Amino acid sequence: MSEQFEIVVRSGANWDSSTRASARDLILASKAVSNRVALEANLESATHLAAIHFEGQLIATATIKRPQDSYLKRVSNSSGIDVRGFEAEFGYVAVKEKWWKHHLATALADKLLDGFSTPVFATTGHPAMKKILARKGFAHKGENWIGGSEDEPITLSLLLCG
Numbered sequence: 001m002s003e004q005f006e007i008v009v010r011s012g013a014n015w016d017s018s019t020r021a022s023a024r025d026l027i028l029a030s031k032a033v034s035n036r037v038a039l040e041a042n043l044e045s046a047t048h049l050a051a052i053h054f055e056g057q058l059i060a061t062a063t064i065k066r067p068q069d070s071y072l073k074r075v076s077n078s079s080g081i082d083v084r085g086f087e088a089e090f091g092y093v094a095v096k097e098k099w100w101k102h103h104l105a106t107a108l109a110d111k112l113l114d115g116f117s118t119p120v121f122a123t124t125g126h127p128a129m130k131k132i133l134a135r136k137g138f139a140h141k142g143e144n145w146i147g148g149s150e151d152e153p154i155t156l157s158l159l160l161c162g
């Protein structure tokens with residue numbers, strides 16, 4: 001199914017602001033993000049922002065971003081694993097609900113991570129993401145912790161690759 005879609009990858013800054021806003025809205029709708037203020041800045045500074053459009057609408061997105069020091073410190077404290085040397089995080093993966101289980105997140109991970117040689121980490125609590133990341137060579141490290149949003153706390157795990 002996913003092979004019928006074109007995945008376009010640009011740096012966050014090289015996308016137009018309306019696509020970035022659509023990515024922000026899709027990510028916020030997924031309720032997987034606790035820090036809404038950081039989201040917008042992180043999308044703009046992302047080294048890779050992947051987008052799948054269908055009939056003019058953004059239906060799936062994912063990023064590789066350079067994590068801020070304060071965030072790396074928080075993840076290190078939460079997981080018990082020192083990730084402060086990492087320069088890349090794979091995250092903000094969100095697919096419009098209507099399109100779940102069509103392997104779009106898998107296709108985004110393939111596109112962004114195949115051939116990506118910098119050590120990269122991810123944090124997730126979603127079983128689909130854990131499956132996708134394990135297939136890309138990520139391994140679960142450290143302790144789980146409670147994250148997500150205040151409305152919808154989730155148990156997060158740290159996964160490392162490289």
Ligand SMILES: CC(C)(COP(=O)(O)OP(=O)(O)OC[C@H]1O[C@@H](n2cnc3c(N)ncnc32)[C@H](O)[C@@H]1OP(=O)(O)O)[C@@H](O)C(=O)NCCC(=O)NCCS
Pocket residue numbers: 030031032091092093094095096099100101102103104105106107123124125126127128129131132
């Ligand atoms: C998590 C999310 C991105 C997955 O996207 P998706 O395009 O539906 O994922 P895929 O279709 O590529 O699924 C990958 C695998 O996980 C499985 N899977 C999908 N949803 C699942 C679920 N809720 N529970 C268990 N397995 C699931 C799929 O069946 C597939 O398995 P297979 O390859 O063996 O057939 C999507 O559900 C989503 O946007 N959720 C809300 C946002 C979110 O939580 N993002 C994660 C932030 S890190």
